[in-house]
Amino acid sequence: MLVSADTVERMALVSYTRQNRDAQQAGKLVTKGPELERLKRIATRLQAQVGTFRDDAVKWNWQVSLIDAPVQNATCAPGGKITFYTGLVRQLKMTDDEIAIVMGHEIAHALREHGRERVSQAYAQNALTTTALAAAPNSAAQIEAANTVAHYLYMLPNSRQNESEADAMGLELAARAGYRPEASVAVWRKMQAQDKGRQQAQFTSTHPSHQTRITELTAMLPKVTPLYRAAATVPPAAQSSSRRSQ
Template identity: 45%
Template structure:
């Protein structure tokens, strides 16, 4: 009985993931990724952006009340906004809606090693990621490009849509079990467990896509995409004891570095063009941590 239920659950979830993978590849210069997931259409992007704007405003107001919101004249805020100003024009090609977004960039005082870009272009960095990792401008651009890519590719709406689909799949499995005389609670537990692992995989795929799109954006804006390799080496040193990749929403650092290196031949010409220099004459990228070898 358990094996039958598991087969039904796996079949339902594979059908869901297959629908997402059936989207065609977008042809373009630079990196190539598939079309945005159909699941994002299950929820309204405009509504999600409105909710994100309200949540972002509340977060900034709370940070201000706690004296944690950096003022506009803070050197790090000026730095972040200058980098964003260079990245955003090269972001718009990825999502027509982004041309209407009211972009914002703010810095919150916190030891968290974190940054995000909410739907609608609401960007926040925490001082922890800047100070703990001692990010160079190129590395900040890689982080920011990655976070912007999440918003551009509407990963928030996609995840919400996939969650809705997964919940419907579990309900259908429970109904199927009941009709067949099986325990619907057992069916729901089995289906829910498989759905949870499946959603982790979906999240890791989104992270990988954001890495790749972020590299493209950063390179076009004149930031060295090889900084992504050094960034994740720094991140790995700062995140010892992280859960195994298959139980994490983020790919392992070594896998991210391998993926970044795989796409360097696509983005390095964009970087060379942005800098107005010959690709063959570009020196290796050297971060500010001397324990990290130059990236060629």
């Protein structure tokens, strides 16, 4: 890949910081309350399992942002910066298990650096330059470059292969954290049901067809169910240490 992981992480952080600041100024950043606490609780349990897939991610400076907007979307930037929108959680009436599945999927994209692939493609096509990526902090050039990076990270669809990988890894992450694997099928069925007869939500416009996903996830359930059962018998507080020793 043409753009280093460090560069992508740095630019993603610039974009994440600005996103949160803009949301705060608009009064849309949720900084306290049960909805944010719930997301943080789920994120903490998932983060305790990332070492299964990637050692250094355990030390990422993980962060969760909740933005109050009628947007059905969630993202995880390289380096562990998670964003959820209230529209996704509220409109789909998501359970904890379903949130864990979607969050796990987004975390998996970050762990596997799928976004970095697309940023590297943008660089290859001269949509980003070394000069722009090295622009001084807070300069107009850096902000523009960060916006471009964010566009390639979040707005463009992933390849089908990357989506399948994120589904499989996200499902395993959630199962290891003690979240019900069947929730994966349930949450995509909810999206499928609500997309009938209405405009596609943002999350689904950057993701492949529900039916393909549901079929693949159903086939994966037998593999991850034992992981879920093993995790579910351990109190959440003891999970990170017991998992890591395996």
